[in-house]
Amino acid sequence: MSRSSTRLLTTSIRSLASSSSHTPSPSLAAAAYRRSDIGTSRYASSSVHSQPEFSCVDANERRGQKLQRLAEQSKPSCSTPSSSALSSVAFPCVDANEAREDRLRAQFSSPQLASATDSESQEVDESGPEPSYTKVVSGYQLYHHPRPFKLDYGGELPQFDLAYETWGQLNEDKSNAILLHTGLSASSHAASTQSNPAKGWWEDFIGPNKTLDTNKFFIICTNVLGGCYGSTGPSSAHPLDATGAAYATRFPILSIFDMVRAQFLLLDHLGIDRLYASVGSSMGGMQSIAAAHLERSRVARLISISGCARSAPASIALRYAQRSVLMSDPNWNRGFYYDAGQLPPHTGMKLARQIATFTYRSGPEWEQRFGRARRVATEEEGSMELDPALCPDFLIETYLDHQGEQFCLKYDANSLIYISKAMDLFDMSDHALCDLQLRRTNAHGADHSTNLALDRNATPAPRPRKRQHISTLSSPAAHAYVPALARGMARLADIPTLVIGVQSDILFPVEQQREIAECLRLNGNDSVRYYELDAPHGHDSFLIDVQNVGGAIRGFLESE
Ligand SMILES: CC(=O)SCCNC(=O)CCNC(=O)[C@H](O)C(C)(C)COP(=O)(O)OP(=O)(O)OC[C@H]1O[C@@H](n2cnc3c(N)ncnc32)[C@H](O)[C@@H]1OP(=O)(O)O
Numbered sequence: 096m097s098r099s100s101t102r103l104l105t106t107s108i109r110s111l112a113s114s115s116s117h118t119p120s121p122s123l124a125a126a127a128y129r130r131s132d133i134g135t136s137r138y139a140s141s142s143v144h145s146q147p148e149f150s151c152v153d154a155n156e157r158r159g160q161k162l163q164r165l166a167e168q169s170k171p172s173c174s175t176p177s178s179s180a181l182s183s184v185a186f187p188c189v190d191a192n193e194a195r196e197d198r199l200r201a202q203f204s205s206p207q208l209a210s211a212t213d214s215e216s217q218e219v220d221e222s223g224p225e226p227s228y229t230k231v232v233s234g235y236q237l238y239h240h241p242r243p244f245k246l247d248y249g250g251e252l253p254q255f256d257l258a259y260e261t262w263g264q265l266n267e268d269k270s271n272a273i274l275l276h277t278g279l280s281a282s283s284h285a286a287s288t289q290s291n292p293a294k295g296w297w298e299d300f301i302g303p304n305k306t307l308d309t310n311k312f313f314i315i316c317t318n319v320l321g322g323c324y325g326s327t328g329p330s331s332a333h334p335l336d337a338t339g340a341a342y343a344t345r346f347p348i349l350s351i352f353d354m355v356r357a358q359f360l361l362l363d364h365l366g367i368d369r370l371y372a373s374v375g376s377s378m379g380g381m382q383s384i385a386a387a388h389l390e391r392s393r394v395a396r397l398i399s400i401s402g403c404a405r406s407a408p409a410s411i412a413l414r415y416a417q418r419s420v421l422m423s424d425p426n427w428n429r430g431f432y433y434d435a436g437q438l439p440p441h442t443g444m445k446l447a448r449q450i451a452t453f454t455y456r457s458g459p460e461w462e463q464r465f466g467r468a469r470r471v472a473t474e475e476e477g478s479m480e481l482d483p484a485l486c487p488d489f490l491i492e493t494y495l496d497h498q499g500e501q502f503c504l505k506y507d508a509n510s511l512i513y514i515s516k517a518m519d520l521f522d523m524s525d526h527a528l529c530d531l532q533l534r535r536t537n538a539h540g541a542d543h544s545t546n547l548a549l550d551r552n553a554t555p556a557p558r559p560r561k562r563q564h565i566s567t568l569s570s571p572a573a574h575a576y577v578p579a580l581a582r583g584m585a586r587l588a589d590i591p592t593l594v595i596g597v598q599s600d601i602l603f604p605v606e607q608q609r610e611i612a613e614c615l616r617l618n619g620n621d622s623v624r625y626y627e628l629d630a631p632h633g634h635d636s637f638l639i640d641v642q643n644v645g646g647a648i649r650g651f652l653e654s655e
Pocket residue numbers: 278279280296377378455465490491492493494495497501635638639
């Protein structure tokens with residue numbers, strides 16, 4: 096059966112399901128799914144395996160069918176004359192994408208590959224370039240949590256693994272531990288280790304006499320829950336599925352707080368009661384704040400770099416655009432692309448990464464770096480100046496193309512979807528925390544309610560401020576959110592905090608950094624340091640600017 100006809104069947108079964116009752120039963124949805132592109136699917140039918148609904152995808156499919164019918168009706172009656180004037184220009188970028196699809200199809204047609212364990216796929220990876228997210232997975236330690244883990248939005252993981260790496264030595268009284276939180280797509284591999292000598296994503300910041308000085312501190316970095324570099328995520332085998340199939344989009348919705356709770360279970364396992372510091376950038380900044388909120392007595396210092404206390408609509412929009420292009424790649428297949436013979440949504444991932452890269456860097460940097468320069472001819476193309484092309488042509492285009500190409504098979508698409516959604520949902524406002532607490536209690540009962548919302552008795556009353564507070568916020572809209580955010584962040588009133596923002600960051604703008612500092616100060620926190628960098632690298636400054644970002648962190652860690 097062709098892909099389009101199976102889609103039609105899927106859609107009609109789904110519409111049958113929705114016409115018979117308001118909410119389609121999970122079993123009908125599952126039946127519909129089994130008839131879709133998966134073919135040899137290993138996904139059994141049971142309520143544990145119910146398929147999520149994707150009304151946005153359904154709508155897109157209906158539009159496709161309508162356009163197909165219109166195209167059929169408007170076909171020209173005579174054939175198109177052949178002439179060189181009518182021939183199309185070359186599209187090497189489209190050819191390259193098709194070649195990748197073919198290469199992957201050949202590689203993924205082997206059932207052994209799809210069912211390979213980590214170590215097996217490691218070997219397979221050596222022989223071919225993709226997918227590399229299995230390849231990066233090495234040299235970490237694993238914390239296994241064998242019991243059910245309840246999640247804020249009502250879901251549950253029957254058990255989970257957390258991949259982590261450490262640097263430096265834990266001192267005798269276990270008081271020198273720093274928990275380093277990652278950005279969206281990073282692994283636990285923040286710096287090279289003996290077991291994995293490859294450079295890590297914060298290589299220049301971790302080591303003897305570096306920002307996180309391993310002569311003094313014991314640094315722990317995890318791959319977040321929901322990730323794909325060793326921790327349990329959508330690409331992990333669903334423990335309740337006897338077929339061994341991956342969770343895919345049967346994975347429950349996560350919150351930033353869920354990720355942090357999992358990290359505290361790891362700290363319990365390591366016997367670390369109190370952190371010297373919780374440090375994070377980007378999504379890691381959110382986690383850093385969440386950690387101090389959930390476990391105030393266990394976090395001695397807090398560092399948030401280019402993070403936020405609540406995701407702004409503009410950031411949600413930028414991540415939504417990425418998820419949308421990703422979910423419209425037919426290979427994504429509603430998240431079920433892990434079976435033998437199926438391809439990951441590499442095209443959607445590439446486009447999503449191009450959008451992401453736009454949000455990670457800055458216009459002023461690109462002006463300096465690329466200007467309006469266009470690519471030069473390769474040797475095969477000859478030495479003449481190239482004509483304008485529709486494929487990547489300007490250097491900024493070839494750069495985005497390269498970034499997308501590098502990333503599209505390095506990271507699991509479903510992890511991107513789930514983790515970016517967790518970022519969107521993050522909100523430290525008191526009413527948002529109350530809502531989340533209520534959801535948790537409704538789903539799991541009072542026994543599993545955690546201290547998300549403020550207990551006024553257990554939260555310190557704001558102290559009178561020593562110095563007069565002068566607001567640094569420039570947008571009136573931001574002021575409107577500050578009271579609720581400040582109330583939500585009341586537990587952080589006693590924690591020495593460093594906030595770093597970058598003026599060229601469009602993803603987590605400085606206004607959001609000022610907001611964090613402002614809320615803490617409004618709560619009477621007199622140990623807030625705020626640095627705003629005038630650096631050109633935008634959001635990625637935390638990965639690049641060792642001198643300024645690293646210098647501020649080091650100064651704070653060693654003086655507070
Ligand atoms: C919300 C969150 O997830 S937070 C985290 C978000 N950020 C990321 O994930 C970004 C990840 N990026 C990295 O790790 C980068 O390597 C950084 C930021 C550490 C370093 O950046 P830079 O040193 O400026 O290098 P950058 O990645 O921009 O460019 C270098 C690469 O682009 C290539 N390149 C540069 N210019 C061009 C161009 N015009 N055309 C094509 N390729 C180009 C280089 O050849 C190089 O390729 P390589 O990586 O295959 O060797």
